[in-house]
Amino acid sequence: MFIAYWLYISVYLTITNAFIPHPAVRLGGQAGESITHTEQVQLGFIRSLTRFFLDVESQKGANTDKFQGQHTIEQLYQIVHPEWTTDQVSLYSYPLKSIIDTIQIRDALVDLNPTTKNLPSAHFDSESFKESNQRLINLRTKILEDIKDPTKNLEKARGRIGDLLHTLQDFYSHSNWIEMGKTTINDRLALQEDIGQVAGINQATCTNTGCTKMQTKCNLMQKLILKTCPLEYYDCRDNILDEINKQDLLTSGYMSNQFNEKEEPIIKPTNVEKCSHGSIMDKTSHQVAIGGINKDTLTPMYSPHFYLHLDAVKLAIDATERFFNDLRKEIGDSNFDRLFAINPTQEQIEKAQQSLAERKRFHFLTSALSIGLSTSDLNFEKTVKQRLQEIISILFNIKDLTVPTYDLSDHGVEKSDVNIHSGSLLIDGSKSIKRRRINRRRYRMNSI
Numbered sequence: 001m002f003i004a005y006w007l008y009i010s011v012y013l014t015i016t017n018a019f020i021p022h023p024a025v026r027l028g029g030q031a032g033e034s035i036t037h038t039e040q041v042q043l044g045f046i047r048s049l050t051r052f053f054l055d056v057e058s059q060k061g062a063n064t065d066k067f068q069g070q071h072t073i074e075q076l077y078q079i080v081h082p083e084w085t086t087d088q089v090s091l092y093s094y095p096l097k098s099i100i101d102t103i104q105i106r107d108a109l110v111d112l113n114p115t116t117k118n119l120p121s122a123h124f125d126s127e128s129f130k131e132s133n134q135r136l137i138n139l140r141t142k143i144l145e146d147i148k149d150p151t152k153n154l155e156k157a158r159g160r161i162g163d164l165l166h167t168l169q170d171f172y173s174h175s176n177w178i179e180m181g182k183t184t185i186n187d188r189l190a191l192q193e194d195i196g197q198v199a200g201i202n203q204a205t206c207t208n209t210g211c212t213k214m215q216t217k218c219n220l221m222q223k224l225i226l227k228t229c230p231l232e233y234y235d236c237r238d239n240i241l242d243e244i245n246k247q248d249l250l251t252s253g254y255m256s257n258q259f260n261e262k263e264e265p266i267i268k269p270t271n272v273e274k275c276s277h278g279s280i281m282d283k284t285s286h287q288v289a290i291g292g293i294n295k296d297t298l299t300p301m302y303s304p305h306f307y308l309h310l311d312a313v314k315l316a317i318d319a320t321e322r323f324f325n326d327l328r329k330e331i332g333d334s335n336f337d338r339l340f341a342i343n344p345t346q347e348q349i350e351k352a353q354q355s356l357a358e359r360k361r362f363h364f365l366t367s368a369l370s371i372g373l374s375t376s377d378l379n380f381e382k383t384v385k386q387r388l389q390e391i392i393s394i395l396f397n398i399k400d401l402t403v404p405t406y407d408l409s410d411h412g413v414e415k416s417d418v419n420i421h422s423g424s425l426l427i428d429g430s431k432s433i434k435r436r437r438i439n440r441r442r443y444r445m446n447s448i
Contacts, residue, residue, distance in 0.1 A: 034297040035313045035380055037111075038104040038364040040169055041162070043371045043383075044320025045100055046073060050373055051325060052336065053080050070370040070379065073097060094352035095341035097365050099158055101404075104364040105411065106162025107169075112413055116163075118258050123170045125277060126254045126266045127205075129198045132167055136190035139164040147331050147339055154339055161323075164190065168323060169316040173295040173303075174277065175252045176205075178311050180245045185319045191326075198250045204289075205251040206275035210239035211291030214300060233280045234291035236304035240275065253277035253293050256284050278304035310380060317371075317378070359401055367402040 053076055054067045066079050077093045078084065084092070109116075116122040121131035139160050146157035168189060172178065177186060188195045199205050211234040218229040244251055254268035255277035268274055268284045276284040278292015279302045285292045292304040295312040303309060328336040341348050369383060 033380075034299075034309060035383065037107050037166055037169055039369065039383060040313065040316050040320055041104050041107050041165055042100060042365060042369050044165075044317050045103075045324055046071065046076070046369070046371050047317075047321040047373055048324035048328065049073065049076055049096075049340075049342070052328065052333070052342065056080075056333075068372070070372040072367060072370045073100075074367055075370070091349065091352055091356065092344060094356065095344040095348040097362065097367075098352070098355070099340050101362040101365040102155075102158050103162040103165070105408070106159045107166040108162075108364065108408065109411060109413075110163060110166035112408070120258050120260065120266055122167055124167065124174045124252050125170075126258060126268075127198060127201075127250075127252050127274075128266075129175075129195060129250055129252070130193075131260075132171070133189060133193065133195050135167055136164055137193070139167075140190050143327070144330060147335055157339065165320055165323065168319055172312040172315045172319065173309070174293075175250055176240050176245060176275075176293060177250070178295065178308050178315070179240050179293070179305070180248055182315075185315050185322060187322070189319070190323070196248065196250050199244055201269075202272055203244075203249075204273040205241055205244050205249075206239050206273055206289035206291070206293070207241055208239075208273070208289050208291075211236040211289075211304065213290075216301070228280075231280045231301065232286075233301050234278060234285060234304045235300040235306075236278070236291035236293065239289065239291050239304075240293060251275055251293075254284050255279075255282045313380070314375065314378065318375075356401075361401055362404045363408065364404050364406065366404050 050067055050071065054064050057067075057080065058064050067076075071079070073096065074089050074093050077089045081089070081092075110122055111117055120126040120128040121135050124132040143157045143160045143164070146152040146154065146160070171186065171189060186195055214233050214235055216231050218231055223229055240251070251274075253275045254266070258266040260266055268276065268287055270287070273289040275289060276282060276287070276292040277294045278285045279294070281302075282292060285304070294303050295305045295308045297303040298306050298309045300306045327339075331339070337343055344352070371378065
Protein backbone atom coordinates (compact mmCIF):
# COMPACT_ATOMS: atom_id res chain seq x y z
CA MET A 1 0.00 0.00 0.00
CA PHE A 2 1.11 3.42 -0.43
CA ILE A 3 3.05 3.34 2.67
CA ALA A 4 0.72 1.71 4.67
CA TYR A 5 1.79 4.12 7.31
CA TRP A 6 0.83 2.24 9.97
CA LEU A 7 2.07 1.32 13.26
CA TYR A 8 4.43 1.16 16.00
CA ILE A 9 7.43 2.95 14.90
CA SER A 10 10.00 2.60 17.57
CA VAL A 11 12.66 5.23 17.14
CA TYR A 12 15.32 5.71 19.74
CA LEU A 13 15.47 9.29 20.98
CA THR A 14 18.81 10.58 22.20
CA ILE A 15 17.04 13.50 23.82
CA THR A 16 14.57 11.60 25.95
CA ASN A 17 16.43 8.30 26.03
CA ALA A 18 13.16 6.49 25.32
CA PHE A 19 11.01 5.09 22.54
CA ILE A 20 8.27 7.10 20.87
CA PRO A 21 5.15 6.38 22.94
CA HIS A 22 2.85 6.34 19.93
CA PRO A 23 2.36 2.80 18.57
CA ALA A 24 0.94 4.08 15.29
CA VAL A 25 2.99 7.22 14.87
CA ARG A 26 4.19 5.90 11.52
CA LEU A 27 0.71 5.88 10.08
CA GLY A 28 1.77 9.13 8.54
CA GLY A 29 4.12 10.21 11.25
CA GLN A 30 7.22 8.46 9.99
CA ALA A 31 6.43 8.13 6.32
CA GLY A 32 9.55 10.03 5.37
CA GLU A 33 8.92 11.98 2.17
CA SER A 34 6.29 9.54 0.90
CA ILE A 35 2.62 10.52 0.74
CA THR A 36 0.39 8.34 2.88
CA HIS A 37 -3.04 6.82 2.35
CA THR A 38 -4.55 9.09 4.99
CA GLU A 39 -3.12 12.19 3.35
CA GLN A 40 -4.54 11.07 0.01
CA VAL A 41 -7.98 10.79 1.61
CA GLN A 42 -7.85 14.32 3.01
CA LEU A 43 -6.39 15.89 -0.13
CA GLY A 44 -8.95 14.20 -2.37
CA PHE A 45 -11.82 15.26 -0.10
CA ILE A 46 -10.67 18.90 0.13
CA ARG A 47 -10.85 19.08 -3.65
CA SER A 48 -14.36 17.62 -3.64
CA LEU A 49 -15.44 19.97 -0.84
CA THR A 50 -14.05 22.89 -2.83
CA ARG A 51 -16.23 21.92 -5.79
CA PHE A 52 -19.26 21.59 -3.47
CA PHE A 53 -18.79 25.07 -2.02
CA LEU A 54 -17.94 26.54 -5.42
CA ASP A 55 -21.16 25.17 -6.93
CA VAL A 56 -23.27 26.38 -4.00
CA GLU A 57 -21.75 29.86 -4.12
CA SER A 58 -22.07 29.99 -7.91
CA GLN A 59 -25.82 29.26 -7.62
CA LYS A 60 -26.07 32.24 -5.28
CA GLY A 61 -24.36 34.41 -7.87
CA ALA A 62 -21.34 34.95 -5.62
CA ASN A 63 -17.83 35.56 -6.89
CA THR A 64 -16.09 32.17 -7.12
CA ASP A 65 -12.60 33.51 -7.93
CA LYS A 66 -11.82 33.22 -4.21
CA PHE A 67 -11.71 29.42 -4.58
CA GLN A 68 -8.64 29.57 -6.81
CA GLY A 69 -5.38 28.37 -5.30
CA GLN A 70 -4.75 26.02 -2.38
CA HIS A 71 -7.01 25.89 0.67
CA THR A 72 -7.35 23.96 3.90
CA ILE A 73 -10.77 22.78 5.12
CA GLU A 74 -11.04 25.70 7.54
CA GLN A 75 -10.02 28.20 4.87
CA LEU A 76 -12.84 26.94 2.65
CA TYR A 77 -15.33 27.49 5.47
CA GLN A 78 -13.93 30.98 6.02
CA ILE A 79 -14.39 31.81 2.32
CA VAL A 80 -18.04 30.74 2.44
CA HIS A 81 -18.64 32.41 5.82
CA PRO A 82 -16.41 35.52 5.91
CA GLU A 83 -18.39 36.88 8.89
CA TRP A 84 -17.35 33.97 11.13
CA THR A 85 -14.61 34.31 13.72
CA THR A 86 -11.72 31.84 13.84
CA ASP A 87 -13.39 30.06 16.77
CA GLN A 88 -16.65 29.75 14.84
CA VAL A 89 -14.86 28.28 11.83
CA SER A 90 -13.12 25.79 14.09
CA LEU A 91 -16.41 24.82 15.75
CA TYR A 92 -18.65 24.52 12.71
CA SER A 93 -16.06 22.64 10.64
CA TYR A 94 -15.28 20.23 13.49
CA PRO A 95 -18.05 17.67 12.74
CA LEU A 96 -16.93 17.38 9.11
CA LYS A 97 -13.28 17.04 10.11
CA SER A 98 -14.18 14.37 12.63
CA ILE A 99 -15.98 12.39 9.91
CA ILE A 100 -13.00 12.64 7.54
CA ASP A 101 -10.73 11.50 10.36
CA THR A 102 -12.98 8.45 10.82
CA ILE A 103 -12.64 7.66 7.12
CA GLN A 104 -8.86 8.06 7.37
CA ILE A 105 -8.75 5.65 10.30
CA ARG A 106 -10.68 3.00 8.40
CA ASP A 107 -8.45 3.51 5.37
CA ALA A 108 -5.37 2.95 7.54
CA LEU A 109 -6.83 -0.10 9.28
CA VAL A 110 -7.11 -2.03 6.01
CA ASP A 111 -3.35 -2.56 6.36
CA LEU A 112 -3.69 -3.60 10.00
CA ASN A 113 -6.97 -5.47 10.35
CA PRO A 114 -6.38 -9.27 10.51
CA THR A 115 -9.17 -9.84 7.97
CA THR A 116 -7.71 -7.53 5.33
CA LYS A 117 -3.99 -6.93 5.88
CA ASN A 118 -2.98 -10.14 4.07
CA LEU A 119 -5.97 -10.30 1.72
CA PRO A 120 -4.93 -9.71 -1.94
CA SER A 121 -8.38 -8.42 -2.94
CA ALA A 122 -8.10 -5.61 -0.39
CA HIS A 123 -4.95 -4.32 -2.12
CA PHE A 124 -5.08 -5.33 -5.80
CA ASP A 125 -2.20 -7.73 -5.04
CA SER A 126 -1.33 -11.02 -6.74
CA GLU A 127 -3.22 -10.08 -9.92
CA SER A 128 -6.51 -10.18 -8.00
CA PHE A 129 -8.07 -7.54 -10.26
CA LYS A 130 -11.48 -9.19 -10.57
CA GLU A 131 -11.77 -9.82 -6.83
CA SER A 132 -10.44 -6.38 -5.83
CA ASN A 133 -12.76 -4.54 -8.19
CA GLN A 134 -15.71 -6.64 -6.99
CA ARG A 135 -14.81 -5.59 -3.45
CA LEU A 136 -15.02 -1.95 -4.58
CA ILE A 137 -18.37 -2.53 -6.29
CA ASN A 138 -19.80 -4.30 -3.24
CA LEU A 139 -18.61 -1.61 -0.84
CA ARG A 140 -19.96 1.16 -3.07
CA THR A 141 -23.35 -0.58 -3.27
CA LYS A 142 -23.55 -0.88 0.53
CA ILE A 143 -22.48 2.74 0.98
CA LEU A 144 -25.24 3.97 -1.32
CA GLU A 145 -27.85 1.77 0.38
CA ASP A 146 -26.90 3.15 3.80
CA ILE A 147 -26.93 6.78 2.67
CA LYS A 148 -30.25 6.60 0.82
CA ASP A 149 -31.98 4.95 3.76
CA PRO A 150 -32.79 7.70 6.32
CA THR A 151 -33.14 5.05 9.05
CA LYS A 152 -29.58 3.76 8.61
CA ASN A 153 -26.69 4.89 10.76
CA LEU A 154 -24.28 6.86 8.56
CA GLU A 155 -21.30 5.69 10.63
CA LYS A 156 -21.29 2.40 8.71
CA ALA A 157 -21.31 4.20 5.37
CA ARG A 158 -18.43 6.43 6.45
CA GLY A 159 -16.38 3.47 7.61
CA ARG A 160 -16.99 1.64 4.35
CA ILE A 161 -15.83 4.70 2.43
CA GLY A 162 -12.45 4.33 4.17
CA ASP A 163 -12.34 0.62 3.33
CA LEU A 164 -13.12 1.36 -0.31
CA LEU A 165 -10.66 4.22 -0.71
CA HIS A 166 -7.73 2.17 0.55
CA THR A 167 -8.27 -0.51 -2.06
CA LEU A 168 -8.93 2.08 -4.77
CA GLN A 169 -5.71 3.95 -3.95
CA ASP A 170 -3.68 0.74 -3.94
CA PHE A 171 -4.60 0.08 -7.57
CA TYR A 172 -2.22 2.84 -8.65
CA SER A 173 0.72 1.85 -6.43
CA HIS A 174 0.43 -1.93 -6.82
CA SER A 175 -0.55 -2.46 -10.45
CA ASN A 176 1.38 -1.57 -13.61
CA TRP A 177 -1.10 1.19 -14.57
CA ILE A 178 1.61 3.85 -14.19
CA GLU A 179 4.21 1.74 -16.01
CA MET A 180 1.77 1.45 -18.95
CA GLY A 181 2.21 5.19 -19.34
CA LYS A 182 -1.25 6.09 -18.06
CA THR A 183 -1.62 9.68 -16.88
CA THR A 184 -5.31 9.59 -15.96
CA ILE A 185 -7.29 7.38 -13.61
CA ASN A 186 -9.03 4.12 -14.50
CA ASP A 187 -12.57 5.47 -14.40
CA ARG A 188 -14.14 2.01 -14.55
CA LEU A 189 -12.97 0.96 -11.09
CA ALA A 190 -15.84 0.35 -8.63
CA LEU A 191 -18.35 1.08 -11.38
CA GLN A 192 -17.92 -1.62 -14.04
CA GLU A 193 -16.90 -5.26 -13.87
CA ASP A 194 -14.53 -4.88 -16.83
CA ILE A 195 -11.64 -2.65 -15.72
CA GLY A 196 -9.23 -3.77 -18.45
CA GLN A 197 -7.56 -6.89 -19.74
CA VAL A 198 -5.53 -8.81 -17.17
CA ALA A 199 -2.42 -10.87 -17.91
CA GLY A 200 -3.12 -14.62 -18.05
CA ILE A 201 -2.43 -16.83 -15.07
CA ASN A 202 0.23 -18.68 -17.07
CA GLN A 203 1.57 -15.57 -18.78
CA ALA A 204 4.96 -14.19 -17.73
CA THR A 205 4.78 -10.56 -16.61
CA CYS A 206 8.21 -9.70 -15.20
CA THR A 207 11.83 -10.50 -15.93
CA ASN A 208 14.94 -11.02 -13.81
CA THR A 209 16.76 -8.33 -15.78
CA GLY A 210 16.36 -4.72 -14.77
CA CYS A 211 16.68 -5.26 -11.01
CA THR A 212 19.82 -4.38 -9.07
CA LYS A 213 20.29 -6.12 -5.74
CA MET A 214 21.04 -3.71 -2.91
CA GLN A 215 22.42 -4.45 0.55
CA THR A 216 22.63 -2.20 3.60
CA LYS A 217 23.45 -2.58 7.26
CA CYS A 218 20.67 -2.66 9.86
CA ASN A 219 20.06 -0.16 12.59
CA LEU A 220 19.06 -1.43 16.04
CA MET A 221 15.30 -1.21 15.48
CA GLN A 222 15.51 -3.00 12.15
CA LYS A 223 17.46 -5.83 13.80
CA LEU A 224 14.85 -6.20 16.51
CA ILE A 225 11.77 -5.98 14.30
CA LEU A 226 12.85 -7.41 10.95
CA LYS A 227 15.13 -10.05 12.51
CA THR A 228 17.32 -10.20 9.41
CA CYS A 229 20.59 -8.50 8.59
CA PRO A 230 21.99 -7.17 6.37
CA LEU A 231 18.94 -5.79 4.59
CA GLU A 232 18.59 -7.00 1.00
CA TYR A 233 16.26 -5.40 -1.50
CA TYR A 234 16.03 -4.39 -5.17
CA ASP A 235 16.08 -1.24 -7.27
CA CYS A 236 14.11 -2.25 -10.36
CA ARG A 237 13.88 -0.47 -13.73
CA ASP A 238 11.98 -1.83 -16.72
CA ASN A 239 11.55 -5.24 -15.11
CA ILE A 240 7.96 -5.57 -16.36
CA LEU A 241 7.95 -7.30 -19.73
CA ASP A 242 7.64 -4.75 -22.50
CA GLU A 243 4.83 -6.61 -24.26
CA ILE A 244 2.74 -6.57 -21.07
CA ASN A 245 2.77 -2.78 -20.88
CA LYS A 246 2.45 -2.22 -24.63
CA GLN A 247 -0.62 -4.47 -24.79
CA ASP A 248 -2.18 -2.70 -21.76
CA LEU A 249 -2.33 -5.96 -19.81
CA LEU A 250 -2.85 -5.41 -16.10
CA THR A 251 -0.56 -7.14 -13.63
CA SER A 252 0.38 -6.69 -9.97
CA GLY A 253 2.91 -8.20 -7.61
CA TYR A 254 2.68 -11.35 -5.52
CA MET A 255 3.98 -11.31 -1.97
CA SER A 256 4.58 -13.68 0.89
CA ASN A 257 2.04 -14.57 3.60
CA GLN A 258 -1.13 -13.79 1.67
CA PHE A 259 -4.43 -15.65 1.88
CA ASN A 260 -7.72 -15.39 -0.02
CA GLU A 261 -11.22 -15.06 1.45
CA LYS A 262 -11.31 -18.82 2.05
CA GLU A 263 -8.05 -18.52 4.02
CA GLU A 264 -6.22 -20.46 1.32
CA PRO A 265 -2.60 -19.38 0.78
CA ILE A 266 -1.84 -17.35 -2.34
CA ILE A 267 1.56 -18.43 -3.60
CA LYS A 268 3.67 -16.82 -6.30
CA PRO A 269 3.76 -19.17 -9.33
CA THR A 270 7.01 -21.02 -9.98
CA ASN A 271 6.19 -22.25 -13.48
CA VAL A 272 6.14 -18.75 -14.97
CA GLU A 273 7.94 -15.49 -14.17
CA LYS A 274 5.43 -13.31 -12.35
CA CYS A 275 6.12 -9.97 -10.66
CA SER A 276 6.59 -9.63 -6.91
CA HIS A 277 5.30 -6.80 -4.76
CA GLY A 278 8.81 -6.22 -3.45
CA SER A 279 10.19 -4.98 -0.11
CA ILE A 280 12.78 -6.08 2.42
CA MET A 281 9.89 -7.94 4.10
CA ASP A 282 8.68 -9.71 0.94
CA LYS A 283 10.37 -13.09 0.60
CA THR A 284 8.97 -13.57 -2.91
CA SER A 285 11.17 -10.69 -4.13
CA HIS A 286 14.09 -13.16 -4.10
CA GLN A 287 12.19 -15.66 -6.27
CA VAL A 288 12.13 -15.39 -10.05
CA ALA A 289 11.27 -12.95 -11.32
CA ILE A 290 13.27 -11.12 -8.63
CA GLY A 291 12.57 -7.61 -7.36
CA GLY A 292 9.11 -6.14 -7.45
CA ILE A 293 6.93 -3.35 -8.81
CA ASN A 294 5.21 -1.56 -5.91
CA LYS A 295 5.30 2.24 -5.72
CA ASP A 296 4.18 2.62 -2.10
CA THR A 297 7.13 4.72 -0.95
CA LEU A 298 10.04 6.85 -2.12
CA THR A 299 12.70 4.37 -1.01
CA PRO A 300 13.79 1.21 -2.87
CA MET A 301 14.07 -0.59 0.46
CA TYR A 302 10.28 -0.89 0.47
CA SER A 303 9.36 -0.03 -3.11
CA PRO A 304 11.37 -1.34 -6.09
CA HIS A 305 9.58 1.23 -8.31
CA PHE A 306 10.06 4.04 -5.77
CA TYR A 307 10.81 6.58 -8.51
CA LEU A 308 7.17 6.33 -9.68
CA HIS A 309 5.68 6.89 -6.22
CA LEU A 310 4.53 10.47 -6.77
CA ASP A 311 3.02 9.59 -10.16
CA ALA A 312 0.95 6.91 -8.43
CA VAL A 313 0.02 9.31 -5.62
CA LYS A 314 -1.26 11.95 -8.04
CA LEU A 315 -3.63 9.48 -9.67
CA ALA A 316 -4.69 8.06 -6.30
CA ILE A 317 -5.66 11.57 -5.16
CA ASP A 318 -7.52 12.12 -8.46
CA ALA A 319 -9.34 8.81 -7.98
CA THR A 320 -10.20 9.70 -4.38
CA GLU A 321 -11.66 13.03 -5.45
CA ARG A 322 -13.52 11.34 -8.31
CA PHE A 323 -15.10 8.91 -5.86
CA PHE A 324 -16.39 11.74 -3.66
CA ASN A 325 -17.62 13.72 -6.69
CA ASP A 326 -19.44 10.71 -8.15
CA LEU A 327 -20.94 9.93 -4.75
CA ARG A 328 -22.28 13.48 -4.56
CA LYS A 329 -23.89 13.15 -7.99
CA GLU A 330 -25.45 9.82 -7.02
CA ILE A 331 -26.97 10.89 -3.69
CA GLY A 332 -27.53 14.61 -4.29
CA ASP A 333 -26.21 17.67 -2.47
CA SER A 334 -28.58 17.32 0.48
CA ASN A 335 -27.47 13.78 1.33
CA PHE A 336 -23.83 14.67 0.61
CA ASP A 337 -24.15 17.52 3.09
CA ARG A 338 -25.76 15.19 5.65
CA LEU A 339 -23.16 12.44 5.13
CA PHE A 340 -20.24 14.76 5.85
CA ALA A 341 -22.00 17.25 8.17
CA ILE A 342 -20.92 20.14 5.96
CA ASN A 343 -23.65 22.21 7.60
CA PRO A 344 -23.83 20.50 11.00
CA THR A 345 -26.96 19.99 13.06
CA GLN A 346 -27.35 21.51 16.51
CA GLU A 347 -26.64 18.11 18.06
CA GLN A 348 -23.42 17.79 16.06
CA ILE A 349 -22.37 21.30 17.07
CA GLU A 350 -22.94 20.54 20.76
CA LYS A 351 -20.82 17.39 20.49
CA ALA A 352 -18.12 19.42 18.75
CA GLN A 353 -18.19 21.97 21.57
CA GLN A 354 -17.68 19.18 24.08
CA SER A 355 -14.80 17.66 22.10
CA LEU A 356 -13.09 21.03 21.76
CA ALA A 357 -13.57 21.69 25.48
CA GLU A 358 -11.98 18.32 26.24
CA ARG A 359 -9.14 19.20 23.84
CA LYS A 360 -9.64 16.05 21.81
CA ARG A 361 -7.29 15.62 18.86
CA PHE A 362 -7.78 13.80 15.61
CA HIS A 363 -5.93 10.61 14.71
CA PHE A 364 -4.83 11.69 11.21
CA LEU A 365 -6.67 14.78 10.04
CA THR A 366 -4.47 17.84 10.09
CA SER A 367 -5.70 21.41 9.78
CA ALA A 368 -2.55 22.35 7.86
CA LEU A 369 -3.13 20.17 4.78
CA SER A 370 -4.15 22.19 1.72
CA ILE A 371 -4.70 21.60 -1.99
CA GLY A 372 -6.27 23.32 -5.00
CA LEU A 373 -8.42 22.09 -7.85
CA SER A 374 -5.58 22.16 -10.37
CA THR A 375 -2.98 19.39 -10.61
CA SER A 376 -0.38 22.15 -10.56
CA ASP A 377 -1.57 23.02 -7.05
CA LEU A 378 -0.14 19.79 -5.65
CA ASN A 379 2.70 20.59 -3.27
CA PHE A 380 4.00 17.36 -1.79
CA GLU A 381 7.09 18.99 -0.33
CA LYS A 382 4.88 21.29 1.73
CA THR A 383 2.79 18.32 2.89
CA VAL A 384 5.88 16.45 4.07
CA LYS A 385 7.32 19.48 5.89
CA GLN A 386 4.05 20.03 7.72
CA ARG A 387 3.93 16.39 8.80
CA LEU A 388 7.51 16.49 10.13
CA GLN A 389 6.71 19.59 12.17
CA GLU A 390 3.70 17.79 13.62
CA ILE A 391 5.86 14.84 14.62
CA ILE A 392 8.31 17.17 16.32
CA SER A 393 5.41 18.55 18.32
CA ILE A 394 4.39 15.03 19.31
CA LEU A 395 7.93 14.08 20.33
CA PHE A 396 8.17 17.10 22.62
CA ASN A 397 4.65 16.61 23.95
CA ILE A 398 3.58 20.06 22.81
CA LYS A 399 -0.18 20.33 23.32
CA ASP A 400 -1.41 21.54 19.94
CA LEU A 401 -5.01 20.61 19.09
CA THR A 402 -4.29 21.05 15.35
CA VAL A 403 -1.70 18.24 15.39
CA PRO A 404 -3.04 14.69 14.96
CA THR A 405 -1.95 11.96 17.36
CA TYR A 406 -1.00 9.36 14.69
CA ASP A 407 -1.98 6.88 17.37
CA LEU A 408 -4.31 3.93 16.80
CA SER A 409 -3.90 2.23 20.15
CA ASP A 410 -7.58 2.93 20.85
CA HIS A 411 -8.37 0.82 17.78
CA GLY A 412 -6.43 -2.23 18.94
CA VAL A 413 -3.26 -1.68 16.92
CA GLU A 414 -0.44 -3.63 18.53
CA LYS A 415 3.22 -2.65 18.36
CA SER A 416 4.22 -6.19 17.41
CA ASP A 417 1.82 -6.44 14.48
CA VAL A 418 4.32 -6.20 11.62
CA ASN A 419 3.38 -7.04 8.06
CA ILE A 420 4.67 -6.16 4.61
CA HIS A 421 2.22 -3.32 4.10
CA SER A 422 2.73 -1.70 7.50
CA GLY A 423 6.41 -2.57 7.76
CA SER A 424 7.41 0.03 5.21
CA LEU A 425 7.43 2.75 7.82
CA LEU A 426 10.47 1.57 9.69
CA ILE A 427 13.19 4.19 9.78
CA ASP A 428 15.34 3.27 6.81
CA GLY A 429 18.86 4.11 7.87
CA SER A 430 21.13 5.96 10.24
CA LYS A 431 21.26 9.06 8.01
CA SER A 432 17.53 9.65 8.32
CA ILE A 433 17.74 9.14 12.09
CA LYS A 434 20.61 11.63 12.38
CA ARG A 435 18.71 14.13 10.22
CA ARG A 436 15.66 13.90 12.48
CA ARG A 437 17.83 14.21 15.61
CA ILE A 438 19.40 17.39 14.21
CA ASN A 439 15.98 18.83 13.39
CA ARG A 440 14.72 18.00 16.89
CA ARG A 441 17.73 19.71 18.48
CA ARG A 442 17.12 22.81 16.34
CA TYR A 443 13.47 22.77 17.37
CA ARG A 444 14.41 22.52 21.04
CA MET A 445 16.84 25.43 20.76
CA ASN A 446 14.24 27.58 19.00
CA SER A 447 11.65 26.72 21.66
CA ILE A 448 13.79 27.86 24.59
